[in-house]
Amino acid sequence: xxxxxxxxxxxxxxxxxxxxxxxxxxxxxxxxxxxxxxxxxxxxxxxxxxxxxxxxxxxxxxxxxxxxxxxxxxxxxxxxxxxxxxxxxxxxxxxxxxxxxxxxxxxxxxxxxxxxxxxxxxxxxxxxxxxxxxxxxxxxxxxxxxxxxxxxxxxxxxxxxxxxxxxxxxxxxxxxxxxxxxxxxxxxxxxxxxxxxxxxxxxxxxxxxxxxxxxxxxxxxxxxxxxxxxxxxxxxxxxxxxxxxxxxxxxxxxxxxxxxxxxxxxxxxxxxxxxxxxxxxxxxx
Numbered sequence: 001x002x003x004x005x006x007x008x009x010x011x012x013x014x015x016x017x018x019x020x021x022x023x024x025x026x027x028x029x030x031x032x033x034x035x036x037x038x039x040x041x042x043x044x045x046x047x048x049x050x051x052x053x054x055x056x057x058x059x060x061x062x063x064x065x066x067x068x069x070x071x072x073x074x075x076x077x078x079x080x081x082x083x084x085x086x087x088x089x090x091x092x093x094x095x096x097x098x099x100x101x102x103x104x105x106x107x108x109x110x111x112x113x114x115x116x117x118x119x120x121x122x123x124x125x126x127x128x129x130x131x132x133x134x135x136x137x138x139x140x141x142x143x144x145x146x147x148x149x150x151x152x153x154x155x156x157x158x159x160x161x162x163x164x165x166x167x168x169x170x171x172x173x174x175x176x177x178x179x180x181x182x183x184x185x186x187x188x189x190x191x192x193x194x195x196x197x198x199x200x201x202x203x204x205x206x207x208x209x210x211x212x213x214x215x216x217x218x219x220x221x222x223x224x225x226x227x228x229x230x231x232x233x234x235x236x237x238x239x240x241x242x243x244x245x246x247x248x249x250x251x252x253x254x255x256x257x258x259x260x261x262x263x264x265x266x267x268x269x270x271x272x273x274x275x276x277x278x279x280x281x282x283x284x285x
Contacts, residue, residue, distance in 0.1 A: 003138060003139055003170075004100040005094065005138075005141075005172050005204055006138050007204060007251065008031075008032075008059070008204070008250070008251075008252045009248040009250035009251065009252065010030075010031025010032050010059070010109040010252045010253075011030060011031055011252070011253050011254065011271050011274060011275055011278075012030045012031055012032035012033055012034060012058070012059075012061075012252065012253075012254040012271075013028075013030050013033060013034070013254055013255055013267055013268075013271060014033070014034050014036075014063075014255070014257060014258070015034065015035050015051070015054060015258075016032040016034070016257070016258070016261055017047075018106050018261045019261075019264045019267075020050050022042035022264045023050075023054050023057075023058075024050065024053055024054070026263070027057070028057075028058075028268075029217065029268065030058060030268075030271065031058070031059060031252070032058055032059035032060065032061060032089070032093060032252060032254070033054060033058050033059075033060055033061070034046075034061040034062075034063050034124050034254055034256075035051060035060065035061070035063065036063060036064070036065060037060055037062040037063060037064040037065075037083060037086060037095070037097075038064060038065060038066055040062070040086055040090075041079075041082040041083060041085070041086050048089075051090065052089075052090070053234060055090055055091075056174070059092075059093040060090055060092045061092055061093050061094045061095075061096065061252075062083075062086060062087065062091060062092045062094075062095050062096070062124050062206070063096045063097070063143075063174075064095070064096065064098075065097070065098065065102070065112065066079070066102050067079065067083075067096070067097040067098075067102075067132060068101045069097060069098070069128045069129060069132070069142065070099070070100055070101030070115045070121065070124060070125055070127055070128070071101045071102075071124075071128065072101075072124055074127075074128060075128050075131055075132060078173060079268065080131075080132060080135045080136075081135075081266060083095070083135075083136070084135055084136055086267055087136055087138075088122050088208070091149055093252075094140075094141050094172075094204065094205065095136060095141070096140060096142065096143060096174045097132075097140065097141075097142060097143070098142065098143045098145055099115060099125070099142050099143065099145055099161075099162065099165070100112040100113055100114065100115060100145050101113050101115065101119060103169065103244070112145055114145060114147045114148075114149060114150075114151075115145075115161075115258075116151040116153050116154060117150075117151070117154040117155060117156045117157070117158060117160075117161045118151075118153055118154065118155045118156070119155060119156075122156070122164060122165065124159060124170075125165055126165060126168045126169050127167040127230070128248070129142070129165070129171050130169055131161065132183070133145070133169065133170070133171065134232070139170055139171055139172055140171050140172070141171065141172045141173060141174040141205060142162075142165070142171055142172075142173060142174060143173075143174040143175075143176050143179070143207065144158065144162060144173070144174075144175065144176055144179050144180065144183075145176075145183075146176070146178070146179040146182040146183055146218050146222075146223035146227060147182075147183045147186065147187070148186055148222075150187060153242040157189070157193075157194075157197065158183070158194070159193070159194045159195075159197035159198050160197060162198060162199075163197065163198060163199050163246060163260065166199055166202040167199070171202075172202050172203070172204045173198065173199075173202045173203045173204065174203075174204070174205045175198070175203045175205070175206050175207070175240065175251075176204075176206070176209070176256075177206055177207065177208055177233055177236050177237045177240055178207065178208060178209040178210070178211055178223060178230075178233050178238065179207070179223055179231075180194050180195070181211070181232060181233050181236055182211050182221050182222070182223045185220075185221050186220045186221060192239070195236075195240055195243055196243075197237065199278065200243060200244055200247040200249055201247060201249055202250065203244060203249060203251055204251060205251060205252045205253070205254070206237070206240065206251050206252070206253045206254070206255045207234075207254060208227055208229045208234075208237060208253065208254070208255050208256065208270075208274060209223065209225045209229065209255070209256040209257065210224065210225060210226060210227030210228050210230060210233075210257070211223050211224055211230065211233075212224040212226070212227065223259055224258075224259060224271060225256055225258035225259060226257070226258065226259030226260040228270065231268060231274075234273065234277065237253075237274065237277060238277050238280075241277060241278050241281040242281045245281050253271075253274045254271075255267055255271050255274065255279065
């Protein structure tokens with residue numbers, strides 16, 4: 001897959017049912033919306049009609065949660081067919097999914113399960129990405145996961161795994177800054193080392209979200225998407241923006257909220273904070 005994805009330096013939100021009426025009735029100050037692919041991989045219905053109306057005003061990104069790019073048994077052909085139909089119907093800015101596995105041949109976990117970071121797993125992931133990108137006829141973005149355990153067989157850091165994955169397949173990265181923070185806290189590595197180890201020229205989008213702290217400082221923290229973005233994640237976002245700006249890479253940034261969804265103005269206020277941070281990084285000293 002040799003086609004390139006042009007950078008797009010916009011700011012957006014995840015489109016959730018709670019805010020359908022807002023997006024249909026007014027001009028919402030966002031550059032794009034992102035939707036969960038699986039919710040729209042249908043023949044018809046209200047959600048698809050809403051998406052088509054929103055698409056007339058805003059760029060759309062379709063973001064999957066069950067491609068299962070890490071499945072040793074390969075990808076589901078029927079899933080790819082339905083995803084391609086949605087891609088043709090919506091003509092999205094980008095198509096993305098996660099570095100994870102979600103299913104076996106007999107069971108779908110409906111969860112983003114962690115990958116062993118080994119050469120063998122990398123071979124599986126790259127083969128699956130090649131098949132997905134060939135089926136869609138376009139490069140995809142893949143999101144770094146949040147994780148709560150590691151495997152004793154691990155041979156690579158996650159950032160080294162992602163770097164080699166992009167080199168071998170030509171895919172791009174969706175950089176979830178909250179996931180970096182969550183995984184760094186849970187596993188004791190440096191978030192700065194993670195950012196420094198990434199191929200920044202392959203980053204096209206950033207996710208910002210909230211997480212849930214454990215009861216004690218020693219407990220793991222969970223990527224729940226049901227809180228405001230924390231101050232620590234905002235600081236890491238500012239660092240990422242500075243590094244991407246230095247590398248000359250414009251990126252799209254969005255706020256991701258899936259639980260305890262507030263009124264739209266509250267999310268737009270958070271998005272304005274992202275704009276301010278990004279603008280501050282780009283302003284000359």
